Amino acid sequence: MHNLYSVKMRAAQGGPHEAGGRHISGAERIVPAAEVAAAAEMMARRAQEHERGQPDFINIKIESLSGMKIRELTSLPVYTLRAGNCGEGLHLARRVLELTGVDPEAARLAVNCLLEGPAACGRNMRGAVLMDVHTGCRLEADADRGVRVSYMDYHTSAAGELSIKLAGQGLDNEHVKEALCLATKVASITSIKAELCWSDDPGYTTGYVASARLGYVRISPLKEKGSDCGGRVFFIDSRSGRLMETVRQLEKEPCLITALGMINAEMPYQMFVKNISTGRVPDYGLSGE
Ligand code: PML
Numbered sequence: 001m002h003n004l005y006s007v008k009m010r011a012a013q014g015g016p017h018e019a020g021g022r023h024i025s026g027a028e029r030i031v032p033a034a035e036v037a038a039a040a041e042m043m044a045r046r047a048q049e050h051e052r053g054q055p056d057f058i059n060i061k062i063e064s065l066s067g068m069k070i071r072e073l074t075s076l077p078v079y080t081l082r083a084g085n086c087g088e089g090l091h092l093a094r095r096v097l098e099l100t101g102v103d104p105e106a107a108r109l110a111v112n113c114l115l116e117g118p119a120a121c122g123r124n125m126r127g128a129v130l131m132d133v134h135t136g137c138r139l140e141a142d143a144d145r146g147v148r149v150s151y152m153d154y155h156t157s158a159a160g161e162l163s164i165k166l167a168g169q170g171l172d173n174e175h176v177k178e179a180l181c182l183a184t185k186v187a188s189i190t191s192i193k194a195e196l197c198w199s200d201d202p203g204y205t206t207g208y209v210a211s212a213r214l215g216y217v218r219i220s221p222l223k224e225k226g227s228d229c230g231g232r233v234f235f236i237d238s239r240s241g242r243l244m245e246t247v248r249q250l251e252k253e254p255c256l257i258t259a260l261g262m263i264n265a266e267m268p269y270q271m272f273v274k275n276i277s278t279g280r281v282p283d284y285g286l287s288g289e
Contacts, residue, residue, distance in 0.1 A: 003032060003033050003064075003066065004030050004031065004032060004033075004064075004065045004066075004070065004254075005030070005031055005032070005033060005036050005062055005063065005064055005065060006028065006029075006030055006061075006062070006063045006065055006150075006151055006254070007028065007029045007030075007031060007036055007039040007040055007043065007060070007061070007062050008026075008027070008028040008029075008060070008061045008062075008063075008150070009025070009026060009027045009028070009040075009043035009044070009046070009047055009058065009059065009060050009061075010023075010025075010026045010058075010059050010126075011023075011024040011025045011026070011047035011048075011050070011055035011057060011058045011059070012024055012055055012056075012057045013052075013053050013054065013055050013056055013057070014056065015056070015057055016057045016059070017057075017126060021056075021057055022052075022053075023052075023126050023200075024047065024050050024052045024053055024054075024055040025046060025047045025050040025052065025055065026126070027043050027046060027047075027178070028150060028151075028152070028153070029043075029153050030065065030070075030151065030152070030153035030254060030256060031153070036062055040060050040062065043060055044058060044060065051201060051202065051203055052200075052201065052202070052228070065151075065254055068254055069254075070254045070255065070256055071188070071253065071254070071255045071256075072155075072255075072256055072257075072258045072259075073184050073185065073188050073255050073256070073257050073258070073259075074184075074257070074258070074259040074260065074261055075154075075158070075162070075180055075181070075184045075216075075257050075259070075260050075261045076180065076183060076184050076187055076210060076212075076215045076216040076261050077215035077216065077261035077262040077263075077264065078166075078169075078171075078176075078180065078215065078216045078218065078261065078262065078263045078264060079214075079215055079216070079217045079218065079264050079267065079272050079275075080169070080171075080218040080219075080220065080264070080265075080266040080267070081096075081217065081218065081219050081220075081266070081267070081268070081269050081272060082220055082266055082268075083219060083220065083221060083222075085221070086205075086221050086222060086223055086224055089207075089219050089220065089221050089222045090111055090115075090222060092219050092269060093107075093111065093196060093207065093209055093219050093222060094107040094108065094111060095269070096209040096214065096217050096219070097110070097194055097196060097209050097235075099214060099273070099276075100193055100194035100209065100211040100213060100214055100235075101133065101193055101194070102133050102193065102194050102235050103133065103134050103135070103136065105136055106131060106132065106133060106134065106135065106136035106235065107196075108136075109131070109136035110129070110131055110136070110196050110233040110235070111196070113129055113131075113231075113233060114196065114198060114229065114230060114231050114233065115223075115229060116229070126145075126146065126148065127140070127145055127146025127147045127148040128140075128146050128147045128148070128149065128195075128231065128232035128233060128234050129146060129147075129231065129232065129233040129234070130146075130147050130233075130234050130236055130243075130246075130247070131233050131234070131235050131236070132235070132236065132237070132238045133193045133194070133235040133236060133237050134237065134239075135238075137238070139236065139238055139243060140247075141247075146231075147234065147247055147250055147251065148250070148251055149182050149185060149186060149250045149251070150250075150251055150252070151251075151252065151253060151254040151255065152181050152182060152184075152185040152254070152255045152256070152257075153181060153256060153257070154177070154181060154256070154257045155256050155257060155258045157258075158257050158258055158259060158260055159177075161260060162177060162180075162260055163177075165260060165263045166263060168263070169263055169264075169265060169266070171263070175199060175201075175204055175206070176218075179197065179199075179208065179216075180216055181257055183195055183197070183208065183210035183216050184210075184216070184255075184257055185250075185255045186210065186234060186250065187210055187211055187212040188212065188255065189246055189249050189250065190212075191236050191237065191240045191242040191243075191245075191246045192234050192235065192236055192246065193211060193235045193236065193237060194209060194210065194211040194234075194235045195208075195209065195210045195211070195232060195233065195234050195235070196208075196209055196232070196233045196235075197210075197230075197231070197232040197233075198222040198223055198230045198231075199230045200228050200229065200230030200231060201228070201230070202225065202226050202227060202228050203225065205220065205221035205222065205223050205224070205225055206218055206219070206220040206221065206222065207219055207220075207222035207223070207230075213276075214276055215261065215276075216261075217272070234250075
């Protein structure tokens with residue numbers, strides 16, 4: 001894996017993000033030199049066709065990753081849990097967060113933070129909230145900016161296989177592929193205990209809880225159709241003393257997914273708990289569920 005480039009796009013309406021423009025779309029890839037032009041063209045088109053609106057600012061950034069160490073990862077196993085409505089979905093999300101070791105009050109605060117949207121989480125914040133796993137205290141240095149995860153993609157061979165596997169469960173769409181890639185990078189950083197996310201796209205109501213121990217747990221729905229509230233919360237143990245190093249890894253360390261975890265069929269919550277307590281996640285004390 002050499003001669004790779006990072007290609008990133010961000011688009012906004014009403015001027016650049018840094019001048020108060022409204023975020024419309026963002027994407028990123030890591031590709032060989034020969035695919036840079038095609039990736040950039042695809043991103044420009046994607047920015048212009050986004051359901052959140054027509055951007056008047058599109059930034060495409062291309063950087064060589066030459067000389068940088070690129071970590072190779074296996075994607076998290078995927079689970080899907082169905083809820084009767086958003087309230088039930090959010091309740092499930094809090095329970096799964098608690099299974100990862102997030103304090104119940106921190107889980108409640110994280111859900112509220114995403115429900116209340118950008119105004120509560122920092123105006124125009126495109127990055128993620130960093131929250132203490134025990135206390136629910138916000139840890140990011142700049143609450144308006146948040147923490148941005150960057151420099152991640154699938155290796156070409158894994159991307160093809162992933163599409164086939166996801167299609168088998170009716171999940172072969174960009175939301176799932178990009179979120180699974182990001183969640184896998186985030187979960188691979190040992191100081192991060194869990195992540196909560198749902199999309200700010202008004203038409204996309206599924207979200208997830210992810211962690212290295214439980215996998216990528218999709219929950220549907222987590223929000224009402226038509227709502228543009230959404231975002232990400234990463235839970236970190238601030239007592240680890242690794243806050244700055246964690247932010248550096250999230251924002252700067254390149255990762256490529258070269259192998260794939262299981263893509264499971266939709267299952268009830270109780271079966272999910274049984275699955276993780278008897279199978280891949282030994283020694284986790286979930287048998288009381
Ligand atoms: C999925 O269906 O697995 C994706 C859920 C989160 C999507 C986040 C986003 O697209 O902004």
